[in-house]
Amino acid sequence: MRKKDKPPRKPPTPVEAVIEQLPKKMGRPSLKTPEVVETILLRVSSGRSLASVANDDDLPEIRTIHRWIAEDEAFRQAYTRACANRSLVYADTIGDIAKGVLAGKIDPNAARVAIDSYKWLAARLQSGTYGERSEVNVNHNHTLHLDALRQLAEEAKANQPPMIDVTAEKVLPIEHAKPIGTDEDVP
Numbered sequence: 001m002r003k004k005d006k007p008p009r010k011p012p013t014p015v016e017a018v019i020e021q022l023p024k025k026m027g028r029p030s031l032k033t034p035e036v037v038e039t040i041l042l043r044v045s046s047g048r049s050l051a052s053v054a055n056d057d058d059l060p061e062i063r064t065i066h067r068w069i070a071e072d073e074a075f076r077q078a079y080t081r082a083c084a085n086r087s088l089v090y091a092d093t094i095g096d097i098a099k100g101v102l103a104g105k106i107d108p109n110a111a112r113v114a115i116d117s118y119k120w121l122a123a124r125l126q127s128g129t130y131g132e133r134s135e136v137n138v139n140h141n142h143t144l145h146l147d148a149l150r151q152l153a154e155e156a157k158a159n160q161p162p163m164i165d166v167t168a169e170k171v172l173p174i175e176h177a178k179p180i181g182t183d184e185d186v187p
Contacts, residue, residue, distance in 0.1 A: 031060045032068055040065060041078055045085035047093070087125040090118045 036059060043053040054062035069076050094115050100106035 031064065036060070037068075037075060037078070041082045044079065045082040045089070047086050047089035050079075083125050087122040090122040090125070094118045094122075 040050075040053055040059060043056070044050060050065060051062055053059060054065055059065075069079055097106060097111050097114055097118075101108050101111045
């Protein structure tokens with residue numbers, strides 16, 4: 001049997017021609033597939049550390065994952081969200097431990113140690129929500145009240161119509177005025 005003849009290849013577009021001229025990548029194919037990335041993020045957001053996830057046989061080692069975080073902005077943001085979700089899991093775990101103590105299933109001293117550990121981890125992973133202190137940044141542009149008054153006066157001058165020029169030369173002199181309270185005032 002003969003192989004079927006392939007139809008002739010159409011000429012490449014300019015973009016395809018440029019891509020064909022680029023050097024081919026050498027080395028192993030990347031392990032970074034959407035499935036692997038999703039698996040990493042799901043396991044981290046379920047409460048596991050990145051080191052623990054990287055020890056799984058079906059995932060790349062931690063150096064590779066750290067490189068992906070450093071090089072890929074979208075992966076870095078997704079990993080940050082997964083860490084935030086992990087801190088929510090830790091907060092839920094604290095509630096479960098407290099319920100276990102109240103039910104008498106967990107020793108209170110052991111629960112205190114575990115709760116303190118989970119609180120510390122949650123505070124480090126999402127300090128804005130679970131941190132001990134909150135940081136407030138205030139930016140205030142302060143002007144003195146005199147400066148504000150000067151600025152208002154300048155704006156008022158700029159918006160006023162021009163002043164009428166009145167000088168002493170144009171003022172008519174006052175003729176002899178009669179003093180008040182003289183006999184001439186009485187009829």
